[in-house]
Amino acid sequence: MAKARSTRRTDFDEDDVRVRPSRRGSRPRTRTRPKHEDAETGRVLTIDRGRYTCLVDEGTRREHEITAMKARELGRKGVVVGDRVAIVGDLSGDKGALARIVRVEDRDSVLRRTADDDDPYERIIVANADQLAIVTALADPEPRPRLIDRCLVAAYDAGLEPLLVLTKADLAPPESLLELYGPLGVPYVVTRGGDAYDDWDLDAMRAYLDDRTTVFVGHSGVGKTTLVNALVPDRKRAVGHVNVVTGRGRHTTTSALTLRLPPHGEDGVSGWVVDTPGVRSFGLNHIDLGRIIHAFPDLEPGTEGCPRACSHDEPDCALDAWVEEGHADPARLYSLRRLLATREQAEGD
Ligand SMILES: Nc1nc2c(ncn2[C@@H]2O[C@H](COP(=O)(O)OP(=O)(O)O)[C@@H](O)[C@H]2O)c(=O)[nH]1
Ligand SMILES: [Mg+2]
Ligand SMILES: [Zn+2]
Known part of the structure; x- marks a missing residue:
């Protein structure tokens, strides 16, 4: 059923969803800001309760991860996984060291979602990705073509190339699902993994991942983390767990996590994969x-x-x-x- 959308906006940014006026809103605007010429560039790998894990000195022998927080001067500006940021302060990466993010560079792409179509609140899931891997299990949980279609729309809208990843081929055949997507010409990979990662033909998968940043989305339980672990074996994440228990109590992982693929082949090509928590829905409120x-x-x-x-x-x-x-x-x-x-x-x- 069609719904009236008189005030549709197509250029939402995470900044826009903060509707409560800031208590600092009356501060004079003339204040000059420090330039931070000494700032280092970093890549935001993941976010956990206001702490940003960033990779600095990327591609050099000094490459390492640091923890940072948003500098107050960033104001409402959102920082998301995949962002390239300017960072100052303690960049040692030592335990307890906390640097500050002072600037977010322009984004090449943004993948957004709303909780559902009637929800005006939306989140940027990942910035600066090139490819959207839409992960669907062939069984357990049953495939949901409508969710796949929605992910495809989101990919086309964001300018990301879609890649269909059909997992659990050991449980059900892919043919009927592939028929639906044949006319769209969406590239696809079929995997059968479970505990037997080693048997996978991961090379077919890697061919699609080389030299780009790929975000894995899909319903919880379809095998995203299993696949990412097989691709990046030295950074195993807990499979089948959404909740983690931390010092501050139980909480649900809500942030995406960026991992670098191990370089392979003669040229040592690599790529980046972004594992995301399960999406139950993929709202398209913001889509043009x-x-x-x-x-x-x-x-x-x-x-x-x-x-x-x-x-x-x-x-x-x-x-x-x-x-x-x-x-x-x-x-x-x-x-x-x-x-x-x-x-x-x-x-x-
Ligand atoms: N049979 C089968 N099970 C799989 C396969 N891939 C993953 N699983 C299982 O599916 C469950 C959910 O996997 P997980 O990677 O946590 O899914 P995520 O929520 O999408 O990250 C785990 O019990 C995995 O062992 C597969 O190819 N075949
Ligand atoms: Mg997972
Ligand atoms: Zn027409």
């Missing part, structure tokens, strides 16, 4: 559906004859004629329409 058509270059020229603000799913849409004239495969148009409709539908099945 007009951008989705860009992922369909075979259909996009056909929209020239469309009425203004065409939904591409109405009687006057020019795409039906475009397909009838043989310019594109009807299955492509069907898939486009399925994706365009995902935001208007519940995703429970």
Whole structure:
């Protein structure tokens, strides 16, 4: 069922979701800020309750991780996993050392989500990624094509290349699911892992991961962490655990974690993978559906004859004629329409 969206905004930023006025809001704006010319550049690997783990001196022999907090001067500016940041203070990485993030560099991409479509609050999951690995188990839990479609829409919207990762092929065959995505031309990898990581053909997977930053998303329990552990064996994370117990009590891991793939091959190519906690839903409140058509270059020229603000799913849409004239495969148009409709539908099945 279509919902009216009179005040849709397409350029949400995490900064925008803070609606409560800051108590410091009346501070004069003329205050000059320190320039921090001595700041180091870092990559935010993960976030845990206001503490940012950052990699500094990346790619050098001095590369190491440090812990930082947001400097007060950053104000409301959000810092997310994948951000490139300027850091000052104690960069030793020693136990107890705490540096300060003073600046966030411009982001090449942002992957966002809302809790659901009616929720105006959204979060940036990861910044600066190139690829979205949509991880789906072939069984246990059952595949949810609607969630896959939603992830695809989010990927196209964010300008990330989608990669379909179908896990647990030891439990069920991939064919019927692959049929749904064949017309979309989404690249895919099928894995059968469980405890037998070693038997996996991880090379097929690595070929897609080399030289880029890939975010793994998918429902809890589909095998994201298992796969990431197989790819990055020296940084094993707890499999099947969402909750961790810390000194401050039990809490749910909510942050993504970035890991570097071990270099391989003659050139020592590597890449980055980002493991995320399970998503139960993938709200698309912030998505500009007009951008989705860009992922369909075979259909996009056909929209020239469309009425203004065409939904591409109405009687006057020019795409039906475009397909009838043989310019594109009807299955492509069907898939486009399925994706365009995902935001208007519940995703429970
Ligand atoms: N049968 C089977 N089980 C798997 C496979 N991959 C992961 N699992 C199991 O699925 C459960 C959830 O895995 P986990 O990696 O924690 O999922 P995540 O929540 O997506 O990170 C664990 O018990 C894994 O051992 C697979 O390919 N086949
Ligand atoms: Mg996990
Ligand atoms: Zn149209």
